[in-house]
Amino acid sequence: MTIRWYPGHMDKAIEKIAEAIRRTDVVIEVLDARLPSSSSNHLLEKVRRHKPCIKILNKNDLADPIVTKAWVRNFEAEAGVKALPLSAKQLSDAKKLIKLCQQIVPHRGKPGWPLRVMVCGIPNVGKSTLINTLAGRSMAKVGDKPAITTCAQQIDLRNGIVLSDTPGVLWPVMDDQVGAYRLAASGAIGSGAFDVATVGLFAAEYMLRRYPEALALRYRLEELPEDPHALLEAVGRRLGCLMAGGAIDHNRAAEAFLRELRAGKVGRISFEEPEQVVADTEAHPAGDSPQEPTPLTTPMRLKPHKQ
Ligand SMILES: Nc1nc2c(ncn2[C@@H]2O[C@H](COP(=O)(O)OP(=O)(O)OP(=O)(O)O)[C@@H](O)[C@H]2O)c(=O)[nH]1
Ligand SMILES: [Mg+2]
Numbered sequence: 001m002t003i004r005w006y007p008g009h010m011d012k013a014i015e016k017i018a019e020a021i022r023r024t025d026v027v028i029e030v031l032d033a034r035l036p037s038s039s040s041n042h043l044l045e046k047v048r049r050h051k052p053c054i055k056i057l058n059k060n061d062l063a064d065p066i067v068t069k070a071w072v073r074n075f076e077a078e079a080g081v082k083a084l085p086l087s088a089k090q091l092s093d094a095k096k097l098i099k100l101c102q103q104i105v106p107h108r109g110k111p112g113w114p115l116r117v118m119v120c121g122i123p124n125v126g127k128s129t130l131i132n133t134l135a136g137r138s139m140a141k142v143g144d145k146p147a148i149t150t151c152a153q154q155i156d157l158r159n160g161i162v163l164s165d166t167p168g169v170l171w172p173v174m175d176d177q178v179g180a181y182r183l184a185a186s187g188a189i190g191s192g193a194f195d196v197a198t199v200g201l202f203a204a205e206y207m208l209r210r211y212p213e214a215l216a217l218r219y220r221l222e223e224l225p226e227d228p229h230a231l232l233e234a235v236g237r238r239l240g241c242l243m244a245g246g247a248i249d250h251n252r253a254a255e256a257f258l259r260e261l262r263a264g265k266v267g268r269i270s271f272e273e274p275e276q277v278v279a280d281t282e283a284h285p286a287g288d289s290p291q292e293p294t295p296l297t298t299p300m301r302l303k304p305h306k307q
Helices: 009-023 042-047 065-076 091-104 127-135 177-186 196-210 212-219 228-239 250-262 274-283
Strands: 026-032 053-058 081-086 115-121 153-156 161-165
Touching: 009 042, 009 115, 026 091, 026 127, 053 065, 053 091, 065 081, 065 274, 081 091, 091 115, 091 127, 115 127, 127 153, 127 161, 177 196, 177 250, 196 212, 196 228, 196 250, 212 228, 228 250
Parallel strands: 026 053, 026 115, 053 081, 115 161
Antiparallel strands: 153 161
16 A cells, blocks of 8 residues: 655645745754654755754654664764754753754854744654743644644744744655655554554564564563564454454554554664665665565564563
């Protein structure tokens, strides 16, 4: 199943962002630390021209810390880019960002010369949360689903800094379908635009390969199921996603599993690593959907947990 999600307001939002960037001193692109490549928007890269850019790897509290370090090294190798992992809900983290903006544009932030900072990125990555933390109060609407902000909004911090919150924007054609599946798994794509059972299986297959111990711990599994279908059954049983008669409700199980992953209930996980993104691009040429997960041939045995 091909995933595509580009609600009407996004086209207009990109145009407005391109226009407003002329009057911006620093662009902050908020990425999801769990999928920093798939959550990068190449359209924003285009419209930001040569404006200084800080890439925030947000929801750092949910991402695998070792993988995040690798991503920061990767981004900082790009000329003119600063990468900062943070949690938008943490004031101490958000303050680091302001310091960085002031260092990058030291001649701004004076009376009559505000430092103009635009916060942009794909939906549901935490742009409005970051703005509220910096403002010290709830100025922008926040919500645990994509496309909460649909109009840009300016917030004057009254310390020489003016922030712009912008609607989350994606791109019209999702050539990279592996990336699109990761976006759907992370919660950046509207729930009506994908089949939850398929995305649940995609996430289950990945988790079995990459974080088997975390799964075993969370769902108290002595032996991991052989394939993603069986894993979702086990999760569904554990979380009580049953139909009348006691059979597992596969859609509800997939939904519950994705909800748990997104909330960090299975631990700090990353959906992609720098080298893996290169390998996936080669394995799935443009537009190619990830295959329906195939059962693993041998049951996975668990390594003993580290205490
Ligand atoms: N765990 C965690 N959750 C976060 C963080 N930042 C934001 N969130 C949550 O992510 C969800 C989306 O946050 P928003 O601030 O509305 O995201 P947005 O980027 O403004 O989304 P749109 O307006 O839809 O583009 C909310 O449930 C936030 O509480 C973070 O650093 N860590
Ligand atoms: Mg928002």
